[in-house]
Amino acid sequence: MPPPGAFSAIDLTPNELELARQRRLAAGGYLDLTSSNPTLQGLHFPAEILREAAEDYWANRRYTPDPRGDAAARAAVIGYYAGRTPPLPLTPDDLFLTASTSEAYSLLFALLADPGDNLLAPNVTYPLFDYLAALRGLELRAYTLREEAGWAIDEHSLAAVADARTRAVLIVSPHNPTGAVLRAPLPALSQLGLPLICDEVFAPFAYGVPHVPPVAALHPDLPVFTLNGISKLFALPDMKLGWVALNHAARGFGPRLELLNDTFLGANGLSQWLLPALFARGMPFVAEMVGRVRANLDLALARLDGHPRLRARLPDGGYYLFPAVQGWQDEEALALHLLDHGLLVHPGYFYGDLPGAHLMLSALTEPASFAAGIERLAAVI
Ligand SMILES: Cc1ncc(COP(=O)(O)O)c(C=O)c1O
Incomplete structure (x- = not known):
């Protein structure tokens, strides 16, 4: 033992x-x-943008944490999703700022599942999921990616591995490490009817497709939690900021997610302050x-x-x-x-x-x- x-x-x-x-x-x-x-x-990331935006922070520093995150930072994220193709309409209450995408996963695992439950994750995948699931006593069940079809999700395998204790499906688009992008709604996901946790940290890096559609926009029929952050988007992994965006169908989870995020208040104050400048000047x-x-x-x-x-x-x-x-x-x-x-x-x-x-x-x-x-x-x- x-x-x-x-x-x-x-x-x-x-x-x-x-x-x-x-x-x-x-x-x-x-x-x-x-x-x-x-x-x-x-x-x-251009140091002068960070330096200039941080100047005002030092002059105005006050600790008045909001469990969903700083309002100006959330507004900047809403603007980003409004500009995606297709756009993903969000309200300020749909957004939760976290310390990182990794922390966001961990909050969502706690939000959606109890120890002994299971989550569906792709095989192959970004290796962090095993550790995050273990921390909550969750089982990860693998669904298949079809290499011969450009690593597309095998819809049959989704249905085959789900059972009564499956609480969510994890989707990474663009996928790490295969690069596959989910381009259209998947009937198998709609049939399962489970919440989707969608990691889009590589969204700006589109090569074999003209753009990366937000999965939440493809699947308005399901509760979708979209994860992203500044580690990949702005090459700022050291600044520790991520977020969860809830689509309309996921809004009912908002109050409990707020309490979970309030439990840690992990999002860094300076990074939240900088976020509007990152979106405005970083593209x-x-x-x-x-x-x-x-x-x-x-x-x-x-x-x-x-x-x-x-x-x-x-x-x-x-x-x-x-x-x-x-x-x-x-x-x-x-x-x-x-x-x-x-x-x-x-x-x-x-x-x-x-x-x-x-x-x-x-x-x-x-x-x-x-x-x-x-x-x-x-x-x-
Ligand atoms: C698919 C994927 N999601 C999330 C992360 C981590 O993001 P964060 O630094 O926001 O925790 C990585 C880092 O490599 C990643 O590859």
Whole structure:
């Protein structure tokens, strides 16, 4: 029996790949194609915008917390959704500012489910869900993404894994790490009738689609909780601000979500104050970031085109390439082999359980390193 307490059954000793990474680092380093951290890839939100907007904060600082978040900050978020395609109409009462998207998930898990209940999450996926679900004693049940259909959600698998204790469906669009975007309402979601928790942190990064439609606008028939924040949108993960937007059908959950958010009041005062300026003045920077990722994706796809073992395609959106690798079954051995040649990638199993071998490559990477990394990948595999 593991000792009591969260995560006590998890083996926290470093795995083979991490040990090899540490050795390689000590021996001179490697090309890193795994980074999701814009601040370490030369993408810095313009400091003068932050500095100028913060000036007024220091002069006017008062702690008068609102459990839904600062009114001016919420108004700025409402303006952002009004400009999406299609627009998502929101009122100030539909928004809850949080410390991060991760915290927002955790509040929603508590809002919607009790220990022993389950949530449906995609296989493959952003790996944080396991830990967030474990903290609430929830089971995650995997629904399938169809690789051959551009990683579209397999509607049959949704119905197959849901039961009487399923409380919500998690959707990430654009999806991490496959990039798939949900473009149209899914009849299977409507039939299930469950609340949707939709993570849209990669919404500005649209490549294989003209735009990323808010899932809440596609599914007005369901309670939809839309999650986003400034970590990806404005490359400000250090400023710690996220939000939950409730569509019309989710409004009944508002009072309890307010109490949950009031329990922590996690949203940072300075970051809330800055948010209107981020939306008003930050969009040229966002466009620059989106352009960087696009240029990296184009470079990789051109280099890997016709490669005998790597199968990459332009993702609908997001930061990442998630190519299949032919001729390899053991992803860990593949990642170790690449590290031996000075290249760090994530093996597909970090994100779930798929047949065959896949790699995650981050196109957020600083362009010269990205180009060198892709060149090495193509040569070594
Ligand atoms: C899909 C997805 N959602 C959420 C987050 C985290 O966002 P936050 O920094 O707001 O917690 C990440 C970070 O990588 C992510 O990939």
